[in-house]
Amino acid sequence: MKAARIIAPNEPLQISELQVPKPQVNQVVVKVKAVGVCHSDLHLWEGGYDLGDGTFMKVTDRGVKYPVTPGHEIVGTVSEIGSRVEGFTVGDKVLIYPWIGCGDKCPACKTGQDNLCDTPKSLGIFQDGGYAEYVLVPNFKFLAKVSGIDLEAATSLACSGLTSYNAIKKATKNSPEYLVIIGAGGLGLMAVQIAKAITQAKIICVDLDDERLEAAKKMGADFVINSSVIGSVTTGSGNAAQKIMSICNNKGADSVIDFVNAPQTAKMGIAVLRKRGNLVLVGLFGGSINLQLVTIPLKAITIQGAYTGSYNDLVKLLELTKKGAIKPIISKRYSLSEANNALKDLKERKIIGRAVINP
Numbered sequence: 315m316k317a318a319r320i321i322a323p324n325e326p327l328q329i330s331e332l333q334v335p336k337p338q339v340n341q342v343v344v345k346v347k348a349v350g351v352c353h354s355d356l357h358l359w360e361g362g363y364d365l366g367d368g369t370f371m372k373v374t375d376r377g378v379k380y381p382v383t384p385g386h387e388i389v390g391t392v393s394e395i396g397s398r399v400e401g402f403t404v405g406d407k408v409l410i411y412p413w414i415g416c417g418d419k420c421p422a423c424k425t426g427q428d429n430l431c432d433t434p435k436s437l438g439i440f441q442d443g444g445y446a447e448y449v450l451v452p453n454f455k456f457l458a459k460v461s462g463i464d465l466e467a468a469t470s471l472a473c474s475g476l477t478s479y480n481a482i483k484k485a486t487k488n489s490p491e492y493l494v495i496i497g498a499g500g501l502g503l504m505a506v507q508i509a510k511a512i513t514q515a516k517i518i519c520v521d522l523d524d525e526r527l528e529a530a531k532k533m534g535a536d537f538v539i540n541s542s543v544i545g546s547v548t549t550g551s552g553n554a555a556q557k558i559m560s561i562c563n564n565k566g567a568d569s570v571i572d573f574v575n576a577p578q579t580a581k582m583g584i585a586v587l588r589k590r591g592n593l594v595l596v597g598l599f600g601g602s603i604n605l606q607l608v609t610i611p612l613k614a615i616t617i618q619g620a621y622t623g624s625y626n627d628l629v630k631l632l633e634l635t636k637k638g639a640i641k642p643i644i645s646k647r648y649s650l651s652e653a654n655n656a657l658k659d660l661k662e663r664k665i666i667g668r669a670v671i672n673p
C-alpha cells in the first residue's frame with residue numbers, strides 16, 4: 315500500500331510502499347476513504363512546538379519516532395478484522411477515534427479520558443495514521459460506525475469537532491452571555507457551529523482573514539472581528555480587545571476559547587475576560603507571555619487547557635451531526651501524492667474549514 319510519510323522534520327513527505335497491516339486479535343484494518351489535514355499535522359511536520367524565547371519543544375522528545383505516517387481524522391471502511399473483534403464486519407463505514415492511550419493503567423484512561431493518557435499512542439502522531447491507503451486500528455473499541463451522515467464530512471469530527479466540543483463544554487460551565495472564539499480555521503469554524511447548537515451565548519469570532527470570518531457568520535457567529543485590519547497583526551490585538559469590550563457592554567466576555575494560542579491572542583483573551591471569566595487555550599501556535607499575577611485572583615478567572623476529547627464525546631458529536639446541528643466544511647480534496655501541497659496550502663492559510671486527502 316502507499317503512504318505519505320514524514321521522514322524527518324521539514325523534509326518533503328515521501329510516498330512510501332508499505333505492507334498492508336494484518337489485524338491480530340482485537341485489531342482492525344480500515345481502508346481509508348478520507349483523512350482530514352489538521353494544523354497539528356503541520357506541527358508534527360515542523361518537528362515540534364514554539365515555547366517562546368527561542369526555545370522549541372521537539373516532538374521526538376515527547377515520544378514521536380520518524381518516519382511516521384501523519385493523519386488522525388480518518389474515515390473509511392473495515393477491510394479486515396482480528397479473531398476477537400465484535401460488532402464490526404468487513405465493509406462497515408467507520409470513523410476512527412485516534413486519541414489512543416494505555417487503555418486501563420493510568421488514571422485518565424481508567425476514567426475514559428484516553429486523550430489525556432500518561433503514555434499516549436495516538437494514531438498519526440505516535441503510530442502510523444491515515445495519510446495511507448490502509449490504517450491499523452489497535453482495538454475495535456476505537457471505532458464508531460457512521461450512518462446517516464456523509465462519510466467524508468465525518469473526518470473532522472475526530473479532531474477539530476471533538477476538540478472544539480470539549481473546549482466549548484469547558485468554556486460554558488459559567489453559562490456565558492458572551493463567548494469569544496479566536497481563530498476561525500478548521501477548529502474555530504467547528505466551534506462556532508457547536509457553540510450555536512449547545513449554548514445560548516452570543517458568539518464573537520476573531521481571525522485575520524475576512525473570508526473565514528464570513529464563513530463564521532454563516533455558521534452562526536453574532537459578531538466578527540478582523541484583528542489584522544483593526545491594527546497590525548502583531549499590535550492589532552489591543553484594538554481588537556477594545557472592540558470586544560464594546561460589544562460586551564464594556565464588562566468583558568464571560569469565556570474565551572483561543573484556537574491560536576500565540577502571545578498576541580492569549581494576551582487579548584486575558585485582557586477581555588470579565589470577572590469569573592474562563593479562558594480555554596487550545597491552539598498550539600505557541601510562544602510565551604508574562605502574566606500579571608494579581609489580576610487572576612482579583613478577577614477570579616480560570617485559565618485552562620483543552621486537548622482533543624474522549625471517545626464518548628465523539629459518539630455524542632456524531633449524534634449531533636446526524637441531527638443536522640453541525641455541518642463540517644470540507645472545502646478541498648487532495649490525492650495522497652499531493653499531501654505536501656495540502657500541508658503547504660494549510661500553512662499559507664489557503665484552506666477554509668478543512669481539506670481532506672483521499673488516498
Ligand code: NAD
Nearest residue numbers: 353354497498499500501521522596597598599620621622
Ligand atoms: P487552521 O490553520 O485551520 O486555523 C488557524 C486559524 O487561526 C486560521 O483561520 C488563521 O487565520 C487564524 N489565526 C492565525 N493567527 C492568528 C492571530 N494572530 N489572530 C487571529 N487569528 C489567527 O488550524 P486548526 O486545524 O484549526 O488548528 C488550530 C490550532 O489548534 C493548531 O495549532 C493546532 O495544532 C491546534 N490543535 C489543538 C488541538 C488540541 O487538542 N488542543 C487539537 C487540534 C489542533
Ligand code: ZN
Nearest residue numbers: 352354473474
Ligand atoms: Zn487535529
